[in-house]
Amino acid sequence: MKTIGMIGGMSWESSQIYYQRANQLIKEKLGGLHSAKVILLSVDFAEIAALQSAGQWDKAGKIMAQAAYSLQLAGADLMILCTNTMHKLSAEIEAKIQIPFLHIADATAAAIKTAGIKKIALLGTKFTMEQDFYRGRLANMHQLEVITPSETGRNKVHDIIYQELCQGIVKESSRQEYTAIINQLIEQGAEGVILGCTEITMLIQQQDVAIPIFDTTELHIRYAIHTACAEVATTLDK
Known part of the structure; x- marks a missing residue:
């Protein structure tokens, strides 16, 4: 099983759904005491929301890219961003890492x-x-x-x-x-x-x-779990 790097906190309410569903899906797939291999880096959403409102996407992009790089250094094998909106900065993230970034x-x-x-x-x-x-x-x-x-x-x-x-x-x-x-x-x-x-x-x-x-939350995490389990994620069937 590969380790999923999650950039979360935008908001934490949805990030907890990502974490919960990742573990539920792994348990359904592998059974027993299996749980998902996850590294979660949670940012301060107030800071990000302020940058969004001010149109300071370059600064937000640097935060996202650094978060992704930190997760890669921590041992993540693949990366997901636990928010739709911040995929505006997916290019900045992908430029900073050498591991797969799974777009929502x-x-x-x-x-x-x-x-x-x-x-x-x-x-x-x-x-x-x-x-x-x-x-x-x-x-x-x-x-x-x-x-x-x-x-x-x-x-x-x-x-x-x-x-x-x-x-x-x-x-x-x-x-x-x-x-x-x-x-x-x-x-x-x-x-x-x-x-x-x-x-x-x-x-x-x-x-x-x-x-x-x-x-999108459910579909994204299923996509990540399929990939983490080295399955060909050509469909997102249950």
């Missing part, structure tokens, strides 16, 4: 294509929904048609993530707002929806919507 969008796209879906809705932070680093990768590398909410909808989705979910707050009213936004995207032809922020799964589950959801 690639894990997600594999599952979407396996499901035969072509037109996909994307929810996440405004950075993820509006900038090309994520939706562009889905479109250009994986030939998926990606749609996002209206500007008002994007603002609502973003604010709920940062003001509630990243602080461990889950409100029924916010769940209803998210489902209403997803229903609007269904009317626009969405065949599925990417929960493109690792916190959204705290709020939305499959039973809440009429189209397939793609939980």
Whole structure:
């Protein structure tokens, strides 16, 4: 079994899901007392969020790259970044390390294509929904048609993530707002929806919507576990 390096803390609520699911999946796969070989480096999210808001991505990139390098030195065999938004800085991370970096969008796209879906809705932070680093990768590398909410909808989705979910707050009213936004995207032809922020799964589950959801947290960690166990991760089947 290979050792997974995890860059976490953005937020810690979602990072604990990564750690928990990694161990659950290893136990399901190997049984007995087996657990995942993980090295977790958790950053201070307040510092990162401030840099995001100020548009100081170069400084954030240096923090991410140094975190990745530290994990490599500590013995990680492969790397995952436990957040969608900070994949904006994946190039900075990959330039700093010599071990495989498993991109969350690639894990997600594999599952979407396996499901035969072509037109996909994307929810996440405004950075993820509006900038090309994520939706562009889905479109250009994986030939998926990606749609996002209206500007008002994007603002609502973003604010709920940062003001509630990243602080461990889950409100029924916010769940209803998210489902209403997803229903609007269904009317626009969405065949599925990417929960493109690792916190959204705290709020939305499959039973809440009429189209397939793609939980990036679950898909990403499954991809990592398949790779860590030296399996060919061409699908993300259970």
